[in-house]
Amino acid sequence: MVETTGDSDLLDLRKGRPAAGQDPVKRAQIIEGARRVFIDKGFEAASMNDITREAGVSKGTIYVYFANKEELFEALIEEERGTIFKNMYDVLDHADDLRETLVKFGKVLVMKITSAKVIQAQRTVIGASDRIPELGARFYERGPKRGHDKFVVFLNAAIERGLLAIDDVDLAAYQFTDLCLAGLFRQCIFSYRSKAPTQAEIDHVVRSGVNVFIKAYGTATLAAEEQASTSA
Amino acid sequence: MVETTGDSDLLDLRKGRPAAGQDPVKRAQIIEGARRVFIDKGFEAASMNDITREAGVSKGTIYVYFANKEELFEALIEEERGTIFKNMYDVLDHADDLRETLVKFGKVLVMKITSAKVIQAQRTVIGASDRIPELGARFYERGPKRGHDKFVVFLNAAIERGLLAIDDVDLAAYQFTDLCLAGLFRQCIFSYRSKAPTQAEIDHVVRSGVNVFIKAYGTATLAAEEQASTSA
DNA sequence: AGCAAATCGAACCGCGTGGTTCGAAATATT
C-alpha cells in the first residue's frame, strides 16, 4: 500500500553511497535467521518478528538490508538454490565408464533432491509459487534447469562417442532424471515418506533407472564395451 | 480445542434427526467457497472471512459444519482428491493392445496431473504438508498411491501374458509414471511453465516414455505381436 | 397457521501482522 520503494530508490540515486546494509556478515546473519523461520513455517506463516528473534537482529536493521518480507524471502531462496545445486554435476566431468558415471550422477542427484532439508526448501518454494510464480520459475531455471542443460551436454558427448543413440536428447535427459527419482520425489514432497530414502533404496532405484535408460538408448558399441570390461 | 465432534456424534445417536450441519447442499456450498479461497491463496493466507464471503454463508454456519479452519481444509482436499483421480485408471480395464493402452493411460495421467487446476491444488497441499504432514500423506495415499496399485495389477497381468518381463514391478510402475511425466511435473509445480503442456507435447513425451518402457521391459513375445500387427 | 430447526449477521475477544519511525546506544574510523 505504501510506496516506499520508489522513495528509497530516489534516495539511492541522490548519492553514490548505497543507503546502508552492506555488511555481508550481518546480511548472512539475517538470512540464517530467515532460513530457520521460513523453511519450517512457510512464507505466509512466518513473521518478521520471528525472524528478528531468530536472527538476533533488530527489526530496523533487517529493513535496512531488505526492503520487505518478500525480498528477504527471495534472497534466502536464491542462496538455498546456490548451495543445493553446487557441485551437483561435477561427476559428469570425470570421463569414466558411461554406466558408472550415470549411476554416480543419479545417486548424487537423488540424494540431494530427496534430502529432508532440500525437500523442505522445495515445499516452501512450491507453496510460495502460487502467489509469487516468478520465484518458483527463477528457482527452477537457475537450479534444476541449469543442471539439466549440463546433463544434455554430457549426453551429446556420449552420443558423439557412439555409446548412445537418442533422437530427442532434451527429453531423454528429463527421462533419465525422473527414472532415477522414480516415485521418490512425489512421495517425499507430499510427506508420504516421513524420512528421506535410504542409501540402499537410492542405489536400487538408480541402478534400475540406468538399466532402463541404457536398454532404451544404449548402442551396440556400448554393449560391446561393457561386454569387454566384464570379461576382462 | 473444542470437542464438538464427539458431542454431535452423541446427539446424532440421541435422535434420528442429525444435530445440525448435515445438509449436503449447504456443505457443498461452503466447500466450493473454501475451494476458491484456499486454492488461490494457500492455507495460511486464506481467511475464514474470505471463505464466508466467497461461499455466501455466514461464519456461524460454517462453524456448524466444520470445527475449524484445518478441518474445512481437509474436507476440501479430500473432495479434490476424489474428483481428480476419479476414472483416471479406467483405460487399464479395457484389454487393448498393450502399447496403445500404455499410451492412453499415460496421456490421461499426464493431462490430469499437469492441468492448471490440479497443479494449483497440489501446490496448496504441498505447501500445507510442511505444517500438516498427515494431510499430504493422506492425499498421496488415497490418490496417486491407489492408482499406482491399480497400475501394478495391470503390469502383473501383462507379465502373466508374457508381454513384459519385470523383476521389480512396483518400481517399474513408478518408472513408467515418471517417464510419462518426464520433466513436466517439476516444471509445472515450480511455475517454470506458466501454462499446462499442450496435447502435442503430452503425446510426444508419453509416446517416447512408452518406447523406453517397452524397450526395457518388453519381451520377444510382445515384439512378435507388434510385428505381426504392423505387417497385417 | 404454528412451531421447531437452521441460518444469519454482527459483535466481541486477545493477539499478532507487516511496515515504519526515531532517538539512544554501540561501533568504527580518523
Next chain:
DNA sequence: AATATTTCGAACCACGCGGTTCGATTTGCT
C-alpha cells in the same frame, strides 16, 4: 578523543486474524 556510521529496541499504525457467542430472522415441515 572526536566524529561519523550502524545498529538497536521499542513504540506506533491500522488492520485482520481465528474463534466464539447469541439474539434475530428465515426456512421448512406438519
